[in-house]
Amino acid sequence: MPAIPATPYDYELPSHPSQLALVIIDMQRDFLEPGGFGEALGNDVSRLQAIVPTLQSLLEAFRRHQLTVIHTLECHRPDLSDCPSSKIKRGKSSLKIGDSGPMGRILVAGEPGNGIIPALAPLPGEIVIEKPGKGAFYHTPLDTILQEKGITHLLMTGVTTEVCVQTTMREANDRGYECLMVEDCTESYFPEFKQATLAMVVAQGGIVGWTGVAANIIAAIERWVPQGAIASGACNSGLSNCPQNRL
Numbered sequence: 001m002p003a004i005p006a007t008p009y010d011y012e013l014p015s016h017p018s019q020l021a022l023v024i025i026d027m028q029r030d031f032l033e034p035g036g037f038g039e040a041l042g043n044d045v046s047r048l049q050a051i052v053p054t055l056q057s058l059l060e061a062f063r064r065h066q067l068t069v070i071h072t073l074e075c076h077r078p079d080l081s082d083c084p085s086s087k088i089k090r091g092k093s094s095l096k097i098g099d100s101g102p103m104g105r106i107l108v109a110g111e112p113g114n115g116i117i118p119a120l121a122p123l124p125g126e127i128v129i130e131k132p133g134k135g136a137f138y139h140t141p142l143d144t145i146l147q148e149k150g151i152t153h154l155l156m157t158g159v160t161t162e163v164c165v166q167t168t169m170r171e172a173n174d175r176g177y178e179c180l181m182v183e184d185c186t187e188s189y190f191p192e193f194k195q196a197t198l199a200m201v202v203a204q205g206g207i208v209g210w211t212g213v214a215a216n217i218i219a220a221i222e223r224w225v226p227q228g229a230i231a232s233g234a235c236n237s238g239l240s241n242c243p244q245n246r247l
C-alpha cells in the first residue's frame with residue numbers, strides 16, 4: 001500500500017481512495033478574523049492565517065482527485081440550547097458565546113462571523129458538520145457518515161491545534177480511525193501548545209496517530225489516485241455547504 005512519510009513512522013494509505021477523508025476543523029471567521037470569538041478570548045488571531053495557503057493546496061488536491069472533504073463549524077443554535085453550559089460560563093472575556101460582536105452573535109449558526117473563511121469555503125457536495133462541542137464527534141452525525149461511506153483514514157487540519165483539532169483526533173482514534181495531523185495545516189494561538197500537541201499525538205509509537213506535512217501528502221495522493229478518478233462513495237453524499245444541508 002502507498003504510504004506518506006510521517007512521524008513516528010510512515011502512514012499507510014487505505015486500500016481504496018474512498019476510505020480517506022480530509023477533515024478541516026473550524027476554519028471560521030470567528031477564529032481567524034478580528035472581532036470574533038478568538039479575539040474576544042484575548043488571542044492574536046493573525047497567527048492562524050499563516051496556514052491558509054498550505055491548507056488551500058491540500059484542499060485543492062483532494063478536490064482535484066474527488067476525495068472526501070469534511071468541514072466542521074463550531075456553532076450553536078440561536079437559543080444556545082445545544083451549547084454545553086460550561087462553554088457559556090467559562091472564561092472572563094468581554095464577549096461570550098451568544099453575545100453580539102462586530103461580526104454578529106459569537107459562535108451562533110448563520111451569523112457572519114460563524115461562516116468558514118472565503119478562501120476555504122465548502123463546495124456543494126462537501127460535508128459540513130455543525131458541532132456544539134470542541135470535538136467533531138460530540139452530538140454530531142460524523143461517525144455515522146464516516147461509517148456509511150466506509151472511511152477509515154482521516155487527515156486532520158484546521159484550528160486550533162490543541163483544542164478542537166486534537167479533541168477530534170482523540171475522539172476519532174478511540175473510534176478506530178487511522179488519523180494523521182497535518183503539521184503545516186493546523187495552528188494555535190500559542191506556538192508552544194501546537195508543538196506540545198504534535199509531540200503528544202505521536203508519542204509512545206503514535207498513541208493518537210501520526211503527524212506529517214502537506215507536501216508529502218499531496219505528492220502521495222498524486223501518485224496514488226489517477227487524475228480525475230472518482231473515488232467511489234466520496235463527495236456524493238448529497239450534503240453541501242448550503243445552510244439548509246448542514247449537519
Ligand code: C5J
Nearest residue numbers: 026074159160163164
Ligand atoms: C476553540 C477551536 N479554541 N475550534 N475552538 O475554542 O479550537
